Amino acid sequence: MMATLSISAYLARALADRLMAERERWILWLPVGIGLGVAWYFALYTEPPAWAGAAATTLFVTASLLARHRAIAPLVCLAALSVALGFTAAQFRTARVAAPILAREIGPVPVTGRVLGVDRLEKGVRVLLTELSIPRLAADATPGMVRIRLRDAAQAASPGERIRVKAVLAPPGAPVAPGAHDFARTAFFAGIGGNGYAVGQVERVEPVPVGEWADAMAAVERFRLRMSDRINSLIGGSEGRVIDALMTGEQTGIPEHVMNDFRVSGLAHLLSISGLHVSLVAGLIFVPVRALLALIEPVALNWAIKKIAAVAAMAGTVCYMLLVGSPVPTERSVLMTGLALGAILMDRNPFSMRLIAFAATVLLLKEPESLLGASFQMSFGAVTALIAAYEVISPAWRRLRLNRGPFGRAMLQIAGIVVTSVVASLATTPFSMFHFQQIQYYGVLSNMIAVPVTSFWVMPLCLISYLAMPFGLDQPFLVLVGWGATAILETARLTAALPGASQLIEAMPALALPLVALGGCWLTLWRRRWRLLGVPIILGALLTAAFHDPPDILVDEEGKLMAVRDADGGLSLSSRIAGRFDASIWLRRDGRLEGGVWPREGKGAGGLLDCDRSGCLYRAKGRTVALARVRQALTEDCGVADVVISADPAPRACSAKLVVDLWRLRREGAHQIWLSPGAMRVATVAAERGDRPWTKPSHDKGLARQPD
Structure with missing residues (x-):
């Protein structure tokens, strides 16, 4: 007993000594604590009381003040306070964005609304409508925004116009499987309460308002659309779509095979307007402005030209954000870049770990839900890893640069690009594995x-094209940009075609993500050798994939698509037509691109399935599962099977140990089932999501029955 106490006391003292030695790095853990509070909020099964976050914050503020003269107690209290702040911020954000969500599919029904945005798709067009009026839907059940896909791209309206179109609307989609991406949660925080498709022609109800400041954003959207039309008319093809993505932020029109090449080659980040593009824009404005001002002797001698250039770069990045549609990753990057430029204004180092911590803190308090997205995790992971790496290698790097000729410095520049690419790739790969089930080997x-x-061709010419476009002088510059886009497209295509360019893996357990984040923070935020303890934590997180236990059976939320594990360990699907989107995600999360299909009659899934026109029997792991195709088969299935699965209601007297029918699917959503001779395990979307604001559709008050 005494030995145990001595060891505990020694470990506690050693930990306290190391913490005190790293005192200047404590502040870097503030966003980590806030992130833990945000993650805690989103992990809850039910919505906490409205006062919970504020009460916890008040409690730990008081405790921090009372313990301020003690040794380690203030650190503990401040750590708890940061968690409470994150929890409170998430609660407040949820309450602030809450808006009605459609309770169920309705339509066809006339939908009247003002066009807020237009997305050009590879085939067709999609509009975002606000200020909605939907007949027979009460005002308190009408969503703030809906997104509708139009039948014909020629019908696309201009942002700011008020239109009417007959459409079928449905609530935002729930996850297609437990653990998959929650589309409804994303839509909730974007203020979108429904999605749908048009079944009639678009009718212009009201033209674009003229001369109203409130319509400024609509004017920017119209300018973006005109710029997109010009780019695609001058360049066209995949090159035009890529340039469109870089100059207007419009990715939706890029062909799927091109997007796949970018994903497999590790270049997809070039199409998402984020940190790389915004920092390039800032640099391409900052450097020339400072250089030009330096050529004017009175200005250079009497004015702070570095700070003037920083202000110009700030303005330029904000304009760029507006031109590309102000997506959330771009807003986040503009904020980070603005903080770096602000550091220049205050004569501080713009490339410091404290600046990144401050940016993360601001973003998490402003948009806590961004913590759950791959964009936030990968961008901050890459930037933090790069700054930590260069903190270590910078002294040696400076020594290498001494007394180097032009050739030696050029080689060091190339080496810098290699180091940057390797560090960024290593930092983002675990997140890519978790979110996209993919590893790119040639990234x-x-x-x-x-x-x-x-950096040196496409983006500078894009900026020149922006300036030349109002004067009609942009064509030669856009052509040159097209050459650069061709080079990028060919790089993506050739890299994706290399043998073993990428590998799909099975979906990682939920525990892997927080372990990767914790290990990464431990490795990058501390300075002393104990930081290396983060490496085994990251490796342990990645090794959890080896213990992943894939389900034996999957069922979508309507029972129209099912899948079973075949004799070779792959997935065999009930249909190639029904639920193709769900099937693609199931297969990807299983680490595959293709799966088998059930036979109409006879044996399938490596002999584990026995099918006829009324359904299939699946026998595996000592269990018999009835997969009914018609309602008439349920009575017999209930008498012979351990598990009965059907898109129809099952008889109340069904004696099967587990029944997954229409009513259960409506209540609990998509199912995953693990078979065993003993107790079977079931996971459902509803059980994982819990009872949260984004899982609750608005009530049906005032909603008359709509035609089916």
Whole structure:
């Protein structure tokens, strides 16, 4: 007993000594604590009381003040306070964005609304409508915004117009499987309460308002659309779509095979307007402005030209954000870049870990839900890893640069690109594995080619094209941009075609993500050797994938699509037509691109399935599962099977140990089932999501029955 106490006391003292030695790095853990509070809020099964976050924050503020003269107690209290702040911020954000969500599918029904945005798709067009009026839907049940896909791209209205179109609307989609992406949660925080498709022609109800400041954003959207039309008319093809993505933020029109090449080659980040593009814009404005001002002797001698250039770069990045549609990743990048430029104004180092911590803190308090997205995790992971790496290697790097000739410095520049690509790739790979179930093996190679082309050719010419476009002088510059886009496209295509360019993996357990984040923070935020303890934590998180236990049976939320584990360990699907989107996600989360299909009659799934026109029997792991195709088969299935699955209601007297029928699917959503001779395990979307604001549709008050 005494030995145990001595060891505990020694470990506690050693920990306290190391913490005190790293005192200047404590502040870097503030966003980590806030992130833990945000993650705690979103992990809850039910919505906490409205006062919970504020009460916890008040409690720990008081405790911090009372313990301020003690040794380690203030640190503990402040850590708890940061968690409470994150929890409170998430609560407040949820309450602030809450808006009605459609309770169920309705329509066809006339939908009247003002066009807020237009997305050009590879085939067709999609509009975002606000200020909605939907007959027979009460005002308190009408969503703030809906997104509707139009039948014909020629019908696309201009942002600011008020239109009417007959459409079928449905609530935002729930996850297609437990653990999959929650589309409804994303839509909730974007203020979108329904999605749908048009079944009639678009009718212009009211033209675009003229001369109203309130319509400024609609004017920007119209300018973006005109710019997109010009780019695609001058360049066209995949090159035009890529340039469109870089100059207007419009990715939806890029062909799927091109997007797949970018994903497999590790270049997809070039199409998402984020940190790389915004920092390039800032640099491409900052450097020339400062250089030009330096040429004017009175200005250079009497004015703070570095700070003037920083202000110009700030303005330029904000304009760029507006031109690309102000998506959330771009807003986040503009904020981070603005903080870096602000550091220049205050004569501080713009590339410091404290600046990144401050940016993360601001973003988490402003948009706590961004913590759950791959964009936030990958961008901050990459930037934090790069700054931590260069904190370590910078002294040696400066020594290497001494007394180097032009050739030696050029080689060091190339080495810098390699190091940057390797560090960024290593930092983002765990998040890519978790969110996209994919590893890109040649990402460093492709980025070494495509990133310099983007940085030194494409983006400078894009900025010149912006300036030349109002005067009609942009065509030669856009043509040159097209050459750069061709180089990027070819790099993506050739890299994706290399043997073993990428590998799909099975979905990782939920525990892997927080372990990766904790290990990464421990490795990058501390300075002393104990930081290396973060490496085994990250490796342990990645190794959890080896213990993943894939389900034996999957059922979608309507029972129209099912899948079973075949004799070879793959997935065999009930249909190639029904639920194709759900099937693609199931297969990807299983680490596959293709799966088998059940036979109409006979044996399937490597002999584990026995099908006829009324349904299939699946026998595996000592269990018999009835997968009914018609309602008439349920009576017999209930008498012979351990598990009965059907898109129809099952008889009340069904004696099967587990029944998954229409009513259960409506209550609990998509199912995953693990078979065993003993107790079977079931996971459902409803059980995982819990009872949260984004899972609750608005009530049906005032909603008359709509035609089916």
